[in-house]
Amino acid sequence: MGTGDGRFVLDQAKKFPHKLCIGLNAAADALRKSSLKTQTKSERGGVTNALFVWANVDSLPPELEGIASEITINYPWGSLLRSLVLPDLEVLRGIARLGRPGASLTLLINISVFDNPTYCQKLGLPLRKPEQLGDVLSAAYCEVGIEVKHTRLLGQNVPYRTTWGQKLTQGSGRRQTLVLDAIIR
Ligand SMILES: C[S@@+](CC[C@H](N)C(=O)[O-])C[C@H]1O[C@@H](n2cnc3c(N)ncnc32)[C@H](O)[C@@H]1O
Structure with missing residues (x-):
């Protein structure tokens, strides 16, 4: 929650490939770059077990x-x-x-x-x-x-x-x- 640029979420997803890691943040712009990583195959630096949600607590x-x-x-x-x-x-x-x-x-x-x-x-x-x-x-x-x-x-x-x-x-x-x-x- 309040994931900012999403770095922690991506790091956790890489560290624990069997988990689905979901990052929520009130500001959508902060999530854009990390979100793109979830749309990219892992061979190309992507992370397939992470997801970002634009949401207010x-x-x-x-x-x-x-x-x-x-x-x-x-x-x-x-x-x-x-x-x-x-x-x-x-x-x-x-x-x-x-x-x-x-x-x-x-x-x-x-x-x-x-x-x-x-x-x-x-x-x-x-x-x-x-x-x-x-x-x-x-x-x-x-x-x-x-x-x-x-x-x-x-x-x-x-x-x-x-x-x-x-x-x-x-x-x-x-x-x-x-x-x-x-x-x-
Ligand atoms: C200081 S940053 C920390 C970002 C990240 N967790 C980190 O440690 O790098 C605080 C984050 O909380 C988010 N935030 C603030 N108010 C929020 C709310 N009401 N609901 C969800 N996120 C919120 C901001 O958009 C911002 O990304």
């Missing part, structure tokens, strides 16, 4: 309900970040509906933004202490059947690379990522 396609065994949201921004950290329970229910029972949900959130209250307000984000965000979200997510198993704060050693993750964690200054691992009930 607040109105997800019903066709995708109940099909995911793993859901990943890497470095959300804009309305996606807002929905996840407020949190907006309706949006969370929509995300949870995508998963089969027992599906995993992994979030990687850049929390350095919470160090700057003025910027947070400008973005419509709630004011949160970065070190408390994991606990606040765990309690709220529980209400919609998303059971948070653990949360941790990481510096540069994030579990995998994405285009935005790389920009954020390799930039200057204090960059912290909240990793939240959950199960959909």
Whole structure:
């Protein structure tokens, strides 16, 4: 969800050829280049087990309900970040509906933004202490059947690379990522 340029989706599809990897993003332009790869044969650098969907998290396609065994949201921004950290329970229910029972949900959130209250307000984000965000979200997510198993704060050693993750964690200054691992009930 919020796949940006789709690099992570293509990487996962190559790494796990037996899986179908679906990337959803609100901005269609970002998906164009990676989408073309799904139309190209693998001998020519294409990826045949990936699919991209132009979709907003607040109105997800019903066709995708109940099909995911793993859901990943890497470095959300804009309305996606807002929905996840407020949190907006309706949006969370929509995300949870995508998963089969027992599906995993992994979030990687850049929390350095919470160090700057003025910027947070400008973005419509709630004011949160970065070190408390994991606990606040765990309690709220529980209400919609998303059971948070653990949360941790990481510096540069994030579990995998994405285009935005790389920009954020390799930039200057204090960059912290909240990793939240959950199960959909
Ligand atoms: C900072 S980028 C991260 C992109 C990618 N996950 C990465 O790590 O490189 C945030 C992405 O979230 C998408 N996004 C923002 N609001 C969204 C929404 N309401 N629904 C779906 N995607 C959204 C943006 O279009 C953008 O591609």
